[in-house]
Amino acid sequence: MGKGIKMEFAKKKDSGDAVFHVSKLQKSDNENLGCRYCGADIQYVSAHTRGASKTPVSAHLKLWQDAEHRNSCGYSVKGAVEFLVADSKSVENTNPIFVLQNDGSYLFRMNILIDAQKVAQNITESGGRFESSEHLSTRRNYIRSEEQLASYFRSAAGIVKLRSLIQESSDVEELKRLVKIQYKNGFISWNDFYYDDTRYHILFNRLAKGNLPHPVAVSVTLKGTVGLNKEARYFPWSFQCYSQINEENKKRRVYIPRLQLAKESLHRSMSDGETFLIVGDAWSNKVKDDFSIFRSFNISVYNKSQFKKELDAE
Ligand SMILES: [Zn+2]
Structure with a gap:
């Protein structure tokens, strides 16, 4: 039996049927949290950063070690x-x-x-x-x-x-x-379809070889603020994301995704530090300087339904 998925809502055992968003919970609520659907014991995980890139990870909820969701619980x-x-x-x-x-x-x-x-x-x-x-x-x-x-x-x-x-x-x-x-x-x-920040290097190399003929799904965490390039024909707005820093044959490489946005309205729901799943066409930038450690690639976004926040807001 698996451990189910990361959650953003829970019930408190001492508060009846009320459902609480993770933003309304804290570490001291542990021992008192249950799955909103099946009541399984869950725990609060505080926000932290991950890896050499110090990518932010939002506070979230997960099952306790020995707990299990009931069969077909919405969080299984x-x-x-x-x-x-x-x-x-x-x-x-x-x-x-x-x-x-x-x-x-x-x-x-x-x-x-x-x-x-x-x-x-x-x-x-x-x-x-x-x-x-x-x-x-x-x-x-x-x-x-x-x-x-x-x-x-x-x-x-x-x-x-x-x-x-x-x-x-x-x-x-x-x-x-x-x-x-x-x-x-x-x-x-x-693995051909989905890439998180442990596998950006694989995506980049496939894109650079030109052998990805279908859209891909990428997990990205946004960094900084949206950029505007008025000269750009199709994607005036773009958003940089946290990188994957990888050691390859004793060489450091930094793989950086960038969202390319076709409309201004698309970035209104996006801000620094949030993790998104994006489905779209991707392409890599040419490496102009072989000595550069940076490798970047892009994902096109035309429609707001192409992306979702990893954890829903309240
Ligand atoms: Zn459950």
Whole structure:
């Protein structure tokens, strides 16, 4: 049995059914906290920093060592997947991004995400107007409304958020069993799709070789403030993120993600120190100076449903 996922809400055992956001809790509440869905014992983890890059980690909640969520609790991996799939079905009924298989697992259809990315890009490049359905029509003509487009991104960002909230390998294995990523006529692994700050170097190297033909999901923690470049054609705003500092053959390398934002409204909900999951197309910057230790790459964001905060606000 896995340890479930990072949580942002809990009940206090001495306060009945009231649900508390992590921002209203503190270390001294430990021993008094229960899962909001199943009552399992959970604990408060204070904010701290991680690794050589000193990346901030927000305060959050997790299970105590020997505690377990009940079967299909919304904070277990299986429960969270079921919840997400049910939520996405309501909008995507004719062409869902998740498809139930005979063995009880779900297909996650990367091909739909690729089309959604293209449509979002077309809408932006045509001036952001949303007058006719032509920009929403791909060759298969199934993305018919902006609501449906947003729903595809929301579903993709949701499953990626779940991946990032998982804390241990047995739960990662369960997610891999439950959700298989279909691409063209085969499958790709979760490792080809999802990159956190322990694997930026792998993403950068794949991008530099030009062999990533599909969108990727990246966990990033924002650093500093949004930048504006008025000359930029498609992405005037950008946000730098905390890096991965890696030792390779005794050489230090610093891998830095940057979000490239097509609209000003996209950065209104983003601020320094927050961790986000982003689903989008990525590309690496050319290394102009071989002696430089810096390696940077970008992820494009056209639609606000392409990203989710790792931990929801209150
Ligand atoms: Zn629970």
